[in-house]
Amino acid sequence: MKYLRWLLFPFSLLYGLVVIIRNWFYDAGLFKSREFDLPVICVGNLEVGGAGKSPMTEYLIRLLKGQYKLATLSRGYGRQTKGFFLADRINTATQIGDEPSQFKHKFPDVTVAVCEERVEGIMQLKKDHNLILLDDAFQHRAVKPGLSVLLFDYNHLQQPKLLLPAGNLREPFSGRWRADVMVVTKCPDNLSEAQMTTCYELIAPLNWQPLFFSAIAYQPLQDLQGKPVDFNIDADTTVFLLTGIANPKPLVQHIGQSTSNINHHNYPDHHQFSLKNIAKLAGEFSACKSQKKVIITTEKDAQRLGVHELLPAIAQLPVWVLPIGVNFLNNGQQEFDKLVTNYVREYTEHN
Template sequence: MKLLRWILFPISALYGGLMSFRNHLYNIGKKPQVEFDRTVISVGNLSMGGTGKTPMVEYLIRLLQKDYRLATLSRGYGRKTRGYRMASETDTAETMGDEPYQYYRKFGTNISVCVGEERVIAIPSALMEKEDIEVFLLDDAYQHRKVARDFNILLSDFNHPFYEDYILPTGELRESRSGAKRADCVIITKSPETIDEQERREIKVNVKVYLGEKPVFFSRIIYDEPKPVFKEQLGELIKGSTVLLLTAIADNKMFKTEVERNYSIKQEFVFQDHHGFTAKDLDGLLTYLQTQKEEIKIVTTEKDMVRLLTLAEHPLFKKTTAFYIPIRFELEEEEKFTSRLFKVLEQKKNLN
């Protein structure tokens, strides 16, 4: 691995230099940022993915939806449409992307869910449809600097912190570690239930090398009870059941570990992140299940679930029941975090 890193290092150095120069142009104002009169909150990371952006956005929605008219704005990665789009009843994961459609299924009656590659165009487009939007939640927008933001949240995986990583392709960072200084806070995600205080202090010290004196928070993922993918498929997933694991996310290790705690995994079907499931994919699962004598249920993630919905009529779901496991974001020192966030929201409101 060390040899490969040395081989790839010149490419990483070139890419890192280009990203640093781009950021420098924004920092000195040579590349302009557009500031909007609505509050803009960004959730992102320095790495390629898998840090928990989706549950963080959902956490913010639950926190703010009673007091503010919200809109989420994502690029809509993996969708089959292009340009700006606001979710409606006719949309699916194919037209919106899996994460935005997940937001719409959960919160669509209370918030606006939008996608658009160019966020600087998507925000005024959304306001033309719903001028009463007060807060935009930008999903995976840390490197998208055309839009000025009022609160910049940087996520970093507890098991793979940015300060131990390297720039692409040597590592998984989209830009250098110094990019963390643009954040208003860093949230360490996927933390274990208990963290040794010495380890906690070491993590904070390592983050603050790049972040300065801005706060560092710790969070964890909470798994809820499994639910059927299709409402028509009644029943429950009994602990100890034999299951087939179906995932297409950036890193399924944590999810797999959680499933293994409660069920017996007979087989895994793993696809690349954001994979759009097809009938042919499900044919493979069906063929496997037909060779098994015991009853085997399917277990998948919530993000993968939304991409299965258009395949409800596939014979696989006559053969067995598919379940997904919802997740929630639990934040330590929540009062300290919310106090900072609501202060920003109030300051923006007073400016307008």
């Protein structure tokens, strides 16, 4: 794999040149970045794959939904629909994408929309809302958000900063200086001062860019409808783990703290599960002789299990969902919350 990356390096140089020119056109005003007369918060990252954007978006929803008429706007990656689409609870991931489906499932009273063109999406939503949360839109320069929250996966910070396709960066690492707020996600719960200092040195935020640290907060198990289940994973439990996410390693490590008996059915990010995939899982689960066994998946994957053709097969299996949240470290939650709420309040009052 390392040698393949070096073979792809010339293509990364070409890709990087295109991205740099594109960003320069936006910075110089040759390409238009649209500002809006309502607060717009963008959550994004520089890498391909998961840095915890969905849990951070959900954190912001919980923080702000009681005070504002907010809407989330995503591209709707992997959906089979096109253009602007307003979600409801009966929509599946094939119609709106897995992350928007997850948001609507967890927050049925919050408006969830998808649109490839974020400007068009905001124009549709601004008539009935006074706050927009953009999920995974840091590289969507056609919109100029009022507050941009940029996430970094702690486990990837020391990896080489190579652009696609040789590496995982969507744009040069210098793009981080467009952010208003930075958060290092998926940190160890016991993150030390020395580790935080290393993160500061690697990211090198500007003086006006606050840097926060967060860890994954694993929640109690739920069923596919979001109801708590009474099940305790211990050393005697065999866990069949079903994932189609960018980085399942932290989840495997978390479950590994309770049991070493893990049968991981690991698929690529945003994988559309098939009846063949579920049949393979069901067969191995049935053949397992363990007296205590369970199937666990993530919230995002659960949305893709909810498509109609899979429901009869899934209904025959004990599939539980392990939700995750955001836990700010180093007493950073209060400061982060204040920064976000002050931005929204001051922008709203000013306008």
